[in-house]
Amino acid sequence: MLGTKTSIPAFFLPGLDEADFADFTTIEFGQGQNRVRMHSPVLTPALLSKVIAQLKEAREEYLAKLPVYEIIRTIDKAVALWRDSAYPPRRKAEALLPLITGYSSQMITQTLDEMVLMLRGEDLKLLLEEELGDPLFLDQFRPRRKSTGMCKAYGPKLTTAVFAGNVPGLPVANIIYALLMKSAILGKSASEEPLFAVLFAQSLAEVDPELARSVAMVCWKGGDEEIEDVVFSSSDAVIVYGGERSVNEVRKRVPSGTRFIAYGHKLSFGVIGREYLAADRVRQTAAQAAIDASVFDQQGCLSPHVFYVEEGAEITPKEFAKLLAHQMDAFNQKIPRGRISPDESAAINQLRGSYEFRELEKDDIAILHSSQGTDWTVIYENDPVFVPSCLNRTIRVKPVKDVKDVVDLIKPVKGYLQTVGAALLEKRFVSLADKMGQLGADRICPLGKMTAPSLTWHHDGRFNLLDLLRWTDIEEVLDKG
Amino acid sequence: MPKTTNKYATDSDFVRNLEQDITAFIKAGTEQTDTEDKFNELALRLFEYQYNANAPYQKYCAKRGIKPGDIESWEEIPAVPMSAFKEIPLCTFPPEEATGIFRSSGTTNPEKRSKIYLNDTGLKLLDTSYMYSVVNYLYPSGENLHTLFMSPPPHLVPPDSVLMYGYSKILANHTIGDIEYFMDEKGFNLEALVARLRKAEETGESVFVISVTTGYLHFFNYCLSKGISFNLPEGSRLGDGGGYKGRSREISKKEFFELAQKMTGVPPHCLINGYSMTELQTAFCDNVLYNYVKGIKEPRYKLGPPWTRSVVVDPETLQPLTKGETGLLRHYCLANINTVLAVQTDDLGYQIGDGFEVVGRAKGAEARGCSIAMDELISAQGM
Numbered sequence: 001m002l003g004t005k006t007s008i009p010a011f012f013l014p015g016l017d018e019a020d021f022a023d024f025t026t027i028e029f030g031q032g033q034n035r036v037r038m039h040s041p042v043l044t045p046a047l048l049s050k051v052i053a054q055l056k057e058a059r060e061e062y063l064a065k066l067p068v069y070e071i072i073r074t075i076d077k078a079v080a081l082w083r084d085s086a087y088p089p090r091r092k093a094e095a096l097l098p099l100i101t102g103y104s105s106q107m108i109t110q111t112l113d114e115m116v117l118m119l120r121g122e123d124l125k126l127l128l129e130e131e132l133g134d135p136l137f138l139d140q141f142r143p144r145r146k147s148t149g150m151c152k153a154y155g156p157k158l159t160t161a162v163f164a165g166n167v168p169g170l171p172v173a174n175i176i177y178a179l180l181m182k183s184a185i186l187g188k189s190a191s192e193e194p195l196f197a198v199l200f201a202q203s204l205a206e207v208d209p210e211l212a213r214s215v216a217m218v219c220w221k222g223g224d225e226e227i228e229d230v231v232f233s234s235s236d237a238v239i240v241y242g243g244e245r246s247v248n249e250v251r252k253r254v255p256s257g258t259r260f261i262a263y264g265h266k267l268s269f270g271v272i273g274r275e276y277l278a279a280d281r282v283r284q285t286a287a288q289a290a291i292d293a294s295v296f297d298q299q300g301c302l303s304p305h306v307f308y309v310e311e312g313a314e315i316t317p318k319e320f321a322k323l324l325a326h327q328m329d330a331f332n333q334k335i336p337r338g339r340i341s342p343d344e345s346a347a348i349n350q351l352r353g354s355y356e357f358r359e360l361e362k363d364d365i366a367i368l369h370s371s372q373g374t375d376w377t378v379i380y381e382n383d384p385v386f387v388p389s390c391l392n393r394t395i396r397v398k399p400v401k402d403v404k405d406v407v408d409l410i411k412p413v414k415g416y417l418q419t420v421g422a423a424l425l426e427k428r429f430v431s432l433a434d435k436m437g438q439l440g441a442d443r444i445c446p447l448g449k450m451t452a453p454s455l456t457w458h459h460d461g462r463f464n465l466l467d468l469l470r471w472t473d474i475e476e477v478l479d480k481g
Numbered sequence: 482m483p484k485t486t487n488k489y490a491t492d493s494d495f496v497r498n499l500e501q502d503i504t505a506f507i508k509a510g511t512e513q514t515d516t517e518d519k520f521n522e523l524a525l526r527l528f529e530y531q532y533n534a535n536a537p538y539q540k541y542c543a544k545r546g547i548k549p550g551d552i553e554s555w556e557e558i559p560a561v562p563m564s565a566f567k568e569i570p571l572c573t574f575p576p577e578e579a580t581g582i583f584r585s586s587g588t589t590n591p592e593k594r595s596k597i598y599l600n601d602t603g604l605k606l607l608d609t610s611y612m613y614s615v616v617n618y619l620y621p622s623g624e625n626l627h628t629l630f631m632s633p634p635p636h637l638v639p640p641d642s643v644l645m646y647g648y649s650k651i652l653a654n655h656t657i658g659d660i661e662y663f664m665d666e667k668g669f670n671l672e673a674l675v676a677r678l679r680k681a682e683e684t685g686e687s688v689f690v691i692s693v694t695t696g697y698l699h700f701f702n703y704c705l706s707k708g709i710s711f712n713l714p715e716g717s718r719l720g721d722g723g724g725y726k727g728r729s730r731e732i733s734k735k736e737f738f739e740l741a742q743k744m745t746g747v748p749p750h751c752l753i754n755g756y757s758m759t760e761l762q763t764a765f766c767d768n769v770l771y772n773y774v775k776g777i778k779e780p781r782y783k784l785g786p787p788w789t790r791s792v793v794v795d796p797e798t799l800q801p802l803t804k805g806e807t808g809l810l811r812h813y814c815l816a817n818i819n820t821v822l823a824v825q826t827d828d829l830g831y832q833i834g835d836g837f838e839v840v841g842r843a844k845g846a847e848a849r850g851c852s853i854a855m856d857e858l859i860s861a862q863g864m
Contacts, residue, residue: 345796346809346827346843353562353825356544357569360537373797 008096010038010194012201012217014209015054020047025219027191030099038194040219045230051216052234055184056157058213064182066211068128068138074211075176076121078203083116089199097168101193102339103297108168110335111296114452115169123455124180130456131466138182141474149475155181156236156259156468162222162250163190163197164242167300171197173455174239175204175215177464184214186231190241194219222246228253237261237468259468263460266301266418267388269308269410270447271432272320273403276423277313282323285423288448290327292421293395294376295451297338302419302443302451305389306396308406317399318366321380324397325368328376332393337375340392347390348374355379384409403428407435417441418460421450489534491574491600499526500602503815507609507788511617516787523788523815524555527822534573538821541565555790556801560811560823566595566760572819574600581607583643585759595759597643603819607762610816611647614786618766619689619720619753620655621774626716627661628652629677631669631692631700634662643759644722652691669696671703678711678745687716690745693723694737694754701744712746718770719747722755724842749781756783756839760824762816763789768836784836788815791837793830804832807840 007026021041029036041047063071081087090112097108128135132153136142141150159178163171171187175197178185187197197217205212220227228250232238237259240250247262254260270292276285292304307324309317352374355367364382369375376393384398386409400406403424410417417440422429433444442461443453453459488495503523506516529549532539542548542559552558561571566585570576579598586594599607620626630652632638638645652660663674681688692700697719704710719741732740738752750773757764765783772779785791790813793802802808810830813823829840 340797342796342808342829343843346829349796349799349809349825350562350564350827354564354568356541357537357561357565357571360540361569 007037007039008092008195009198010040010189010219012198012212012215013041013051014201014205014213014215015058016047016051020050027194029096034099036096036099040194043218043220043227045226048218048227048230049234051218052158052186052231055186055214055216056234058210059157059182059184062210063179063184063214066182068135068180068182069125071179071182071211072121072124072128072135074204074208075119075124075179077207078200079116079119081203081206082112082200089203093196093199096195097193098338100195101168103168104336104338106335107296107338111168115172118455119172119176124176127455127464128180131463132469137471138180141472144473149473151471151473153181153469153471155183155465155470157183158186158235159183159237159239159468160186160188160231160235161239162188162241164192164240164246167296168193168196170241171217172200173464175200177468179211179214181465181468183237183468185216186235187215187217188222188231189217189219191219223249225253232258239263261462261467265416266460267413267416268302268304268419268421268450269306269386270304270421270450271403271406271424272307272309272447273422273424273428274310274313275425276447277310277315277320279314282315282320283327285447286320286323286327287330288423288446289324289395289421290331291448292450293324294328294331294335294337294393297340298389298391298393298395300451302453303391304395304419304421304450306386306398308384308398308400308403308409310403311399311401317397318380321366321378321397322368324395325376325378328378328393328395329370332370332375337393340374344390344392345374348377348392348394351379351390351394352377355381386410386413388413403432404435406432407439410436410439414439419443419445419450419453421445421447423447489530489573491534491578491602496530496602499523499530500606500818503527503606503788503818504609507606507613507786507816509787510613511784511786513787520787520790520815521555524558524790524813524822525549525552527815527818528552528555528558530818531573531821535571535821537569537571555813556792558813558823560813560825561821562825563595563758563760563827566597566820567593570596570598571821572598574598574819580604581646582641583646583759584641586642597759597820599762599819603762606816606818607643607647608650610763610786610788610814612651614763614789615648615755615766616651616655618768618771618784619651619718621771624716625655625657626687626689626718627658627681628656629661629663629674629688629690631663631674631690631696633664633666637665643762644757644764647757647762647764648691652689655689657686664696669699671700674700675704675709678713681713681717682711685714687714687718689718689720691720694721695723697721697737697741698732701740704744710744710746716751717745717747718751718753719745720753720755720766722757754783756828758824758826760817760820760826761812761814762818762820763812763814765789765791765836768834779834782833782836782838784834785812789813791832793832793837794825796829796843799825807831809843810837810839 023042024039025042026037026039082090094108098105133145134142137153141152143150161174175185201215201217232254238254239261240247241263243265247264289307309320359365359367366380369377379396420436420441436444442458532542532549545559547559576598580601581599581604583597584594663670738749741752750769753767753770755766767781768784769781792811793808794811795802796809810828811825827843829843830837
């Protein structure tokens with residue numbers, strides 16, 4: 001059985017060799033026969049200082065001197081390797097990520113497919129153009145777009161990223177962003193999924209070993225002050241993913257002059273207008289809603305907790321819930337829900353139990369779910385109050401008289417808004433987008449696309465690169481002599 | 482022919498006979514053996530009653546295609562999830578006829594607490610069941626002790642806790658003098674407890690301290706900060722229940738027992754963990770003291786009395802697991818005459834020996850990804 005005998009590195013430290021590591025910790029994933037063991041060196045402040053010095057040196061000597069288009073080409077080549085389903089690291093990822101994350105193999109395969117399509121060279125160029133106007137600002141002084149004079153952009157020398165959760169692929173995007181800015185990156189893997197970023201870094205090393213020397217992926221126990229003091233004080237930028245508590249913990253330890261970006265936990269929901277509930281298109285609407293509620297088993301901050309469905313259409317919200325249930329089931333046939341913890345299963349079963357008894361009393365409640373296990377659950381309830389889901393494909397459908405009623409319903413969670421998936425015609429779509437924007441949502445997208453943001457998405461309402469860049473201006477028009 | 486509605490009325494022969502038979506079964510005590518047939522017969526009769534007298538439960542069973550007469554084993558009786566008791570009255574009579582209403586503590590959401598409606602029959606069975614289920618495990622030699630209860634005295638406690646109701650009578654029966662309480666409106670009275678334990682050390686009169694587990698953690702922290710520990714007289718015992726999640730950290734059961742022994746000098750066989758819930762009219766206790774007295778060599782676990790059965794089911798499929806596997810505990814209890822005899826908990830545990838052990842409560846959905854989980858949102862917003 002793959003992975004039961006051998007241990008797989010949960011780290012990427014290209015500048016170091018065995019002799020540098022005194023000791024390793026191991027983590028095991030999966031259960032029974034399907035187990036994978038990973039190992040990672042025990043970090044000491046001294047070892048990390050060495051890693052950081054090497055990262056900075058590699059950047060200084062190589063990455064910083066590379067033209068940005070060269071960097072794009074290298075990344076493009078590394079990503080392209082993953083397009084081949086026979087590429088050994090890809091096969092490894094497809095075999096092991098289901099054991100590590102619990103996601104079904106189909107979910108992992110689809111995620112990898114989508115990712116390689118999203119990180120092509122042309123996408124990276126588009127991202128740079130979108131945020132900087134001209135990517136060459138990263139290489140040389142270039143004329144400013146409107147004012148006189150010239151300017152040049154400098155990325156951080158070292159970006160540290162603290163990853164969390166197990167939506168696969170997230171760390172890869174941050175590695176790429178850092179490299180585009182000619183920044184070395186030190187990534188702290190989430191203990192839930194320390195594999196994928198390491199495999200991707202290895203692909204970078206295959207294409208350009210010198211460039212890959214600016215990338216390191218390691219694990220340490222979050223909150224280890226000795227380690228984090230070394231890391232944070234050496235970084236020009238610190239990016240943290242996580243819940244409010246862990247973000248605040250890190251924030252306290254990052255020196256005040258260091259750029260600090262936190263991606264806290266967020267929540268999303270969907271809105272479905274009358275126009276998309278007509279008999280001839282409602283099936284498609286339900287299928288799109290099912291995609292949104294099922295991808296990543298609803299673990300992503302982009303995944304919807306609730307669908308608000310407008311009354312007064314050919315299909316009632318309650319009927320829509322039934323159609324959605326069909327589509328949840330169909331999606332589950334194609335891409336099964338992953339393995340979840342006993343706690344998560346118990347939460348779903350208790351939730352189903354309480355709604356089943358509510359349903360007996362009231363006909364404005366309906367509960368539909370997978371015939372076996374907790375694979376998916378659709379709850380229809382009249383009460384429009386926004387309720388966060390217990391996730392893992394558990395979705396509520398709630399009726400609203402009019403789409404604009406959603407604004408007041410969402411207000412209580414406005415600090416946490418992320419994506420709003422909307423099935424609405426253009427005029428109402430834009431009108432809702434503005435209202436949601438005012439409440440803090442950073443992305444209004446068509447239904448069915450909630451979990452697949454574009455690379456140029458303003459993640460948490462901010463730029464992905466621009467926020468980390470520093471600019472130097474030359475104001476005078478220089479005398480060419 | 483009598484109408485079916487009459488057949489299952491609370492004062493019908495069917496129900497009276499059932500009550501008498503269950504009571505007799507309970508009163509035969511915890512030491513009776515070969516009870517499988519008896520249990521099965523009573524469980525099926527009780528199911529027939531509850532199916533016919535508890536309309537929501539009947540619908541719940543009908544949805545699963547199960548009705549009395551179709552099944553032969555208690556294991557096929559549909560179990561109701563604990564969460565159902567938070568939603569609607571689940572009882573065999575109109576809830577307004579209840580003579581005792583009990584509520585769960587509802588730690589996560591006070592608005593959503595389980596509510597149990599009992600009538601006189603139910604209350605009587607609750608008394609009998611508690612009395613017969615735990616006495617053997619708390620007082621295996623029939624002894625009496627000084628009872629120190631880290632709880633507010635009855636006049637300060639909301640009169641709706643099934644635990645207080647069930648336990649206070651048992652404790653009263655085995656207490657020398659009056660039960661002494663070490664909690665009031667302001668919280669735990671730790672200084673008074675320290676003084677009382679010192680007095681026990683001096684007089685050599687053994688004490689039985691009872692508290693929720695977190696109460697002990699609080700007390701031990703207090704003692705540690707003052708550098709206090711005790712060496713309580715032989716025969717003293719500590720009873721705890723309710724879970725090991727303290728305000729700052731969660732400790733394991735093993736750590737708790739080690740700490741308790743270190744702080745009080747009470748040996749492990751006198752540290753008795755209890756397990757009970759509002760939805761169940763029986764309490765479970767560790768077998769340790771009973772086994773010690775009887776000279777039985779067995780690991781610590783909870784032995785359900787003969788009028789209960791506890792099985793462990795897969796949290797995902799709710800199908801029974803094999804012995805030793807950890808899953809969700811499901812209890813069948815004949816003392817639940819007024820409600821539903823089969824209760825699906827969200828407590829994780831496993832079967833061991835002739836009983837079971839509790840690992841802890843399922844924590845609910847902690848987001849593995851970056852979506853905010855319900856609990857986190859609630860705590861962040863102070864909702």
